[in-house]
Amino acid sequence: MTSDADRSRRTFLTGVGIAALAVTAVTAGQTIAPLAPLAAFAPRRAGAGEQGVPINRTAAEAGVLDLATASTWALVVRGGGSTLAFTRDQLLGRSQTAATLPIACVEGWSTVADWRGVRLLELVAATGQPNRGVRITSLQPNGNYRVTEMGPEFVADPTTLVALELNGEALSMDHGYPARIIAPGRPGVLQTKWLAQIDVLS
Amino acid sequence: MRAARIVLVVLGAAAAIFGIVLVLATQRFDQLLSLAAWLAAAIVVHDGIVAPATTLTTRGLDRVGGRLTARARTVIRMAWGVGACLTLLAVPLVVAQARGARNDSVLAGDYARDLALLWGAIAVVTVLAAAISLGRSRRTSARAASTDR
Numbered sequence: 459m460t461s462d463a464d465r466s467r468r469t470f471l472t473g474v475g476i477a478a479l480a481v482t483a484v485t486a487g488q489t490i491a492p493l494a495p496l497a498a499f500a501p502r503r504a505g506a507g508e509q510g511v512p513i514n515r516t517a518a519e520a521g522v523l524d525l526a527t528a529s530t531w532a533l534v535v536r537g538g539g540s541t542l543a544f545t546r547d548q549l550l551g552r553s554q555t556a557a558t559l560p561i562a563c564v565e566g567w568s569t570v571a572d573w574r575g576v577r578l579l580e581l582v583a584a585t586g587q588p589n590r591g592v593r594i595t596s597l598q599p600n601g602n603y604r605v606t607e608m609g610p611e612f613v614a615d616p617t618t619l620v621a622l623e624l625n626g627e628a629l630s631m632d633h634g635y636p637a638r639i640i641a642p643g644r645p646g647v648l649q650t651k652w653l654a655q656i657d658v659l660s
Numbered sequence: 661m662r663a664a665r666i667v668l669v670v671l672g673a674a675a676a677i678f679g680i681v682l683v684l685a686t687q688r689f690d691q692l693l694s695l696a697a698w699l700a701a702a703i704v705v706h707d708g709i710v711a712p713a714t715t716l717t718t719r720g721l722d723r724v725g726g727r728l729t730a731r732a733r734t735v736i737r738m739a740w741g742v743g744a745c746l747t748l749l750a751v752p753l754v755v756a757q758a759r760g761a762r763n764d765s766v767l768a769g770d771y772a773r774d775l776a777l778l779w780g781a782i783a784v785v786t787v788l789a790a791a792i793s794l795g796r797s798r799r800t801s802a803r804a805a806s807t808d809r
Binding site for chain 2: 469470473476477480484485497498499500501502503506507508512514516519522632
């Protein structure tokens with residue numbers, strides 16, 4: 459025979475509560491930075507990965523190694539009938555903006571990082587077509603997110619960047635060299651790496 | 661107490677309804693289908709693996725644990741439940757790691773070691789809690805015996 463204390467509702471709820479706390483404690487750290495040291499069973503580790511940020515798709519997986527390192531690379535920005543091209547040095551020569559923004563992956567991890575680059579809204583304005591959305595194309599030959607669109611509300615944000623640096627260093631290949639998008643409030647899959655072209659939508 | 665319970669139930673139900681409405685309003689049909697599959701898998705894993713495992717062990721505990729206090733048996737049961745949940749989290753990671761990670765930043769932990777460490781910690785806490793409860797019940801029964809005289 460078991461006593462009431464042995465299998466009471468209170469005991470059961472206490473057990474469930476402890477289990478829920480334990481499960482949360484060992485996983486939540488992959489997105490909540492202060493809990494990171496406890497995140498034993500998170501697929502991602504805060505700070506693990508090149509330049510302190512985890513990577514989903516490497517440059518080799520995406521098949522962009524040759525294109526991204528080509529000396530002929532330039533970011534093409536098209537809009538209002540004009541076509542502009544910026545080499546990485548030309549982008550670095552423009553006024554640089556720093557932003558601290560997270561990569562927030564739909565897989566459940568997020569990591570905040572320091573980014574530096576050119577404001578997307580300045581490149582869009584250079585085409586003479588301000589306050590527009592854009593279509594962003596990556597160098598990668600295929601993939602669901604090779605071509606994505608960004609609404610004017612994201613383009614207008616002053617922290618939306620064509621990023622050239624990550625955590626104080628030039629973007630690594632796997633983080634999107636020569637240039638990538640970083641914007642606030644967008645899922646990680648839309649933070650396009652290895653930029654090829656930006657079309658200003660009419 | 662009764663009023664507090666009613667308030668909690670109403671709040672909980674309202675939150676659940678809000679969540680359901682939000683899911684139905686924002687997700688496409690195919691997304692809802694994969695959500696349903698995911699939820700069904702959670703039930704299968706619970707009813708098919710976790711519940712049988714914990715039931716079997718608690719039955720075994722009832723049979724061999726007669727010398728333990730009821731409280732000590734409760735502590736062991738809770739610890740087993742917590743350990744089962746943590747194991748459930750770790751197993752897919754260990755399996756995925758054995759199959760090879762996608763790149764260095766994925767599956768960066770030593771999950772098998774951490775699972776062993778956590779089970780060790782659970783065992784230590786359980787033994788301590790059970791020992792404390794055993795000591796307390798001995799003292800209580802000793803005191804009860806002395807007041808009987």
